[in-house]
Amino acid sequence: MSSAVILKVENLKKYFPIRAGVFRKVIAWVKAVDGVSFEVLGGESLGIVGESGCGKSTLGMTILRLYEPTEGKIFFNGQEISGLPFARLRPIRKDMQMIFQDPFSSLNPRMSIGAIIEEGMAVHGMYSPRERSSKVQEILERVGLSGNYARRYPHEFSGGQRQRIGIARAIALCPRLIIADEAVSSLDVSIRSQILNLMSELKEEYNLTYLFISHDLAVVKQICDRVLVMYLGKIVEIAGKKDLFSRPLHPYTVALVSAVPVPDPDYKVDRIILKGDVPSPINPPSGCRFHPRCPVVQDICREVEPSLREIQEGRWVACHFPGSLGLKRTKEVGVEC
Amino acid sequence: MLQKNLLEVRDLRVYFYSDEKRELKAVDGVSFSVGKGETLALVGESGCGKSVTSMAILRLVDSKGKITGGEVIFDGQNLLLLPESRMREIRGKDIAMIFQEPASALNPVYTIGEQILEAIMLHQKLSPSRAKEVALEMLRLVGIPEPEKRLNEYPHELSGGMKQRAMIAMALSCRPQLLIADEPTTSLDVTIQAQILELIRELQKKLGMALILITHDLGIVADMAERVVVMYAGKVVEEGNRFEIFKNPFHPYTVGLLRSIPRLDVERKKLDTIPGVVPEPSSFPVGCRFRGRCNFETGECVQEPPRTSLSNTHAVYCHHWEKVRDSNAEVLKECRAQ
Numbered sequence: 001m002s003s004a005v006i007l008k009v010e011n012l013k014k015y016f017p018i019r020a021g022v023f024r025k026v027i028a029w030v031k032a033v034d035g036v037s038f039e040v041l042g043g044e045s046l047g048i049v050g051e052s053g054c055g056k057s058t059l060g061m062t063i064l065r066l067y068e069p070t071e072g073k074i075f076f077n078g079q080e081i082s083g084l085p086f087a088r089l090r091p092i093r094k095d096m097q098m099i100f101q102d103p104f105s106s107l108n109p110r111m112s113i114g115a116i117i118e119e120g121m122a123v124h125g126m127y128s129p130r131e132r133s134s135k136v137q138e139i140l141e142r143v144g145l146s147g148n149y150a151r152r153y154p155h156e157f158s159g160g161q162r163q164r165i166g167i168a169r170a171i172a173l174c175p176r177l178i179i180a181d182e183a184v185s186s187l188d189v190s191i192r193s194q195i196l197n198l199m200s201e202l203k204e205e206y207n208l209t210y211l212f213i214s215h216d217l218a219v220v221k222q223i224c225d226r227v228l229v230m231y232l233g234k235i236v237e238i239a240g241k242k243d244l245f246s247r248p249l250h251p252y253t254v255a256l257v258s259a260v261p262v263p264d265p266d267y268k269v270d271r272i273i274l275k276g277d278v279p280s281p282i283n284p285p286s287g288c289r290f291h292p293r294c295p296v297v298q299d300i301c302r303e304v305e306p307s308l309r310e311i312q313e314g315r316w317v318a319c320h321f322p323g324s325l326g327l328k329r330t331k332e333v334g335v336e337c
Numbered sequence: 338m339l340q341k342n343l344l345e346v347r348d349l350r351v352y353f354y355s356d357e358k359r360e361l362k363a364v365d366g367v368s369f370s371v372g373k374g375e376t377l378a379l380v381g382e383s384g385c386g387k388s389v390t391s392m393a394i395l396r397l398v399d400s401k402g403k404i405t406g407g408e409v410i411f412d413g414q415n416l417l418l419l420p421e422s423r424m425r426e427i428r429g430k431d432i433a434m435i436f437q438e439p440a441s442a443l444n445p446v447y448t449i450g451e452q453i454l455e456a457i458m459l460h461q462k463l464s465p466s467r468a469k470e471v472a473l474e475m476l477r478l479v480g481i482p483e484p485e486k487r488l489n490e491y492p493h494e495l496s497g498g499m500k501q502r503a504m505i506a507m508a509l510s511c512r513p514q515l516l517i518a519d520e521p522t523t524s525l526d527v528t529i530q531a532q533i534l535e536l537i538r539e540l541q542k543k544l545g546m547a548l549i550l551i552t553h554d555l556g557i558v559a560d561m562a563e564r565v566v567v568m569y570a571g572k573v574v575e576e577g578n579r580f581e582i583f584k585n586p587f588h589p590y591t592v593g594l595l596r597s598i599p600r601l602d603v604e605r606k607k608l609d610t611i612p613g614v615v616p617e618p619s620s621f622p623v624g625c626r627f628r629g630r631c632n633f634e635t636g637e638c639v640q641e642p643p644r645t646s647l648s649n650t651h652a653v654y655c656h657h658w659e660k661v662r663d664s665n666a667e668v669l670k671e672c673r674a675q
Contacts, residue, residue: 051526193597222599261556
């Protein structure tokens, strides 16, 4: 594993305007991503978890500059890409690919599978046309599909097969970084494990770096080395997966981990049931954004926003009282059997 | 079990007819029972027939499908033989249902109040003012804040979790004996899911109703269900209490499912997989339907697998369950040795 920083995000913000009235005047801002900083090392896979509306997908899209950042900087391979004009961004995009959640809407129904996979290579002027078509065969076979599927169309494939096609399209350009947004969420259990294994294998083979965005903690635990937890546009905790799942420090992470049902009838956990819903990102709560739902809230939390600080090596948490809420369960994370 | 079964489904068959007049056997000879106050989980992947089974219990199979055989005995009477008018009295009153997508199950042009009142007034023949009291009481019971205000709101004004609570309030307003919950938390976030599951559990205890929980999430099953029925391609492959299913599964499909899920509580280097994909109803294999994806397959499997009863609650439909059992023991031994 190379340990150079491949992606660095500094104080990234993405606000969406809400417009109203005849003149479409901006009346408010949705602060989808609100001041996020982190680094991703080459060859690692970083999970980004959080509930709907926490800004995890917006973060992924903004890093690829599919959304223009409102503020902040993005460095890829040491080069700042946040201000780059599109013409100069294009060659860099070859190294950053995305896998989408919905394998039904992310493949153009009027293009053959071969054309879908080849398009990126053609755009970036990779290989000669003949080489490209043999490359397509090779990649299709690598992701577990038959090479002569290249002439078929997306509607002929099942969800799991389409997700394999989406993966094939992403790896066709030999990228360094892959952002996978809920890549296995729409798949059935038995298919999901096939795709997760495939992604792990490809990571080793092509020395890929993953930014794996998901709401499913068990999936993230399976595929990621480190995990970043978001709540209402902010990072609340970053930790190695072992630390995060065995001893989460932020009360929100504790609640998340405790809420995941575990397929073992002997497993008992003191489930922390959070009250209410996630507040609106238009008018986030004062102080710590989690304070209205936090079981261990104190006065200071309502007023002062906690900053994300490193409290142990590699463990970052944005909480005034990290570790004050414990996770009680009958079984510690261990090996099977 | 001492108590008489509340619901007994016997050899239920639901076939769909595609345009080419082909018969698609979506549910093909499914049998199970639910005791009073008991929680039964129907588990399986998409297309296994779990939702169709639940709709067939209420006789709500859509027009392309037909219940072609079997019995659904509820409280001593076969629902499949009742006149439609009698069936209407049972739906929503004795057997209620909640769905996966609260957003599409609620009518967007009526207020929450109107929708709850409709069910109460229809089934309980109460005056509007008394019905409103019941509705308010239900909204309070499911933990919706400011119920008076919510009663006059439309579904779009509520969050996903609140919509699901409103739907539960509606379903339970007539105190049904059986609640069928079809993927009730699949569209919700995990912390909201925890709230809703806790709520269902509490209400079940309070109201003493039975629950059929339909889900693909084995975590929820282990957490909620007393007994489990595992379905695959329109058939039951294994049934048992939750300890039997999770600790001693004897059907290759159940074993495969359990080994292929990523888990929070154990470390798995690589997930096991079940090869291939779930077959379409038009191409279900003859005999055992898990054929083609099974590691234990032999020539015998073209014959319909017999039901083998292993305990009062545990039964498996597999020719080779003994081999599966031995292989489980082997895996465990190897694992312990490491």
